[in-house]
Amino acid sequence: MKKITKILLLFAALTLxxxxxxxxAVDPEKTLKVTSESPEGIxxxxxxxxxxxxxxxxxxxxxxxxxxxxxxxxxxMMGSLKSFSKAVWWGIAHRQVTIGPFYSEVExxxxxxxxxxxxEKINELPQPTAPSTMHWFQCAFTELRRxxxxxxxxxxxxxxxxxxxxxxxxxxxxxxFQRLSIGPFWDYTQAEEAKAIYRLNE
Numbered sequence: 001m002k003k004i005t006k007i008l009l010l011f012a013a014l015t016l017x018x019x020x021x022x023x024x025a026v027d028p029e030k031t032l033k034v035t036s037e038s039p040e041g042i043x044x045x046x047x048x049x050x051x052x053x054x055x056x057x058x059x060x061x062x063x064x065x066x067x068x069x070x071x072x073x074x075x076x077m078m079g080s081l082k083s084f085s086k087a088v089w090w091g092i093a094h095r096q097v098t099i100g101p102f103y104s105e106v107e108x109x110x111x112x113x114x115x116x117x118x119x120e121k122i123n124e125l126p127q128p129t130a131p132s133t134m135h136w137f138q139c140a141f142t143e144l145r146r147x148x149x150x151x152x153x154x155x156x157x158x159x160x161x162x163x164x165x166x167x168x169x170x171x172x173x174x175x176x177f178q179r180l181s182i183g184p185f186w187d188y189t190q191a192e193e194a195k196a197i198y199r200l201n202e
Contacts, residue, residue: 053100
């Protein structure tokens with residue numbers, strides 16, 4: 001009787017082990033590492049290049065429909081293009097404007113030179129080597145006083161090209177019409193791509 005009992009227990013153990021092994025078997029062709037980082041659900045291991053940007057503070061005079069640049073942050077920020085897109089939204093929500101994205105730190109430092117309270121102050125700073133032709137576009141803003149933030153106003157704006165002096169002229173002339181020039185970028189395509197990011201926040 002004991003021998004029969006042992007055989008039955010051994011048979012039950014083998015059956016249980018075999019079932020669990022079969023249940024845990026994995027088909028290698030159906031195995032896929034899924035992540036939310038890409039729309040296809042497959043992890044993209046290729047690193048994305050960093051971009052650079054900075055913030056400026058400004059004041060909107062709604063009665064005169066003018067913008068006054070108050071100053072910019074001392075730091076040039078660095079991160080992914082996705083981080084920059086979030087920074088654009090964060091900036092206007094905190095009464096600041098994000099300027100970028102630039103594909104090199106030198107380009108971002110060059111751009112920071114132009115965002116001063118007056119055009120005369122631009123010449124007081126050393127300017128790094130930059131191409132003779134640069135590119136920019138303009139954005140329009142309104143102030144949401146109750147929210148303590150800014151809002152992009154939809155407006156047609158093409159990418160403009162010209163010299164450093166022409167960008168400075170466009171920047172300070174645009175302030176008189178409640179428009180802010182974003183740039184200057186060293187590549188035309190880069191300026192178009194930046195404009196598309198800002199348009200998503202309008």
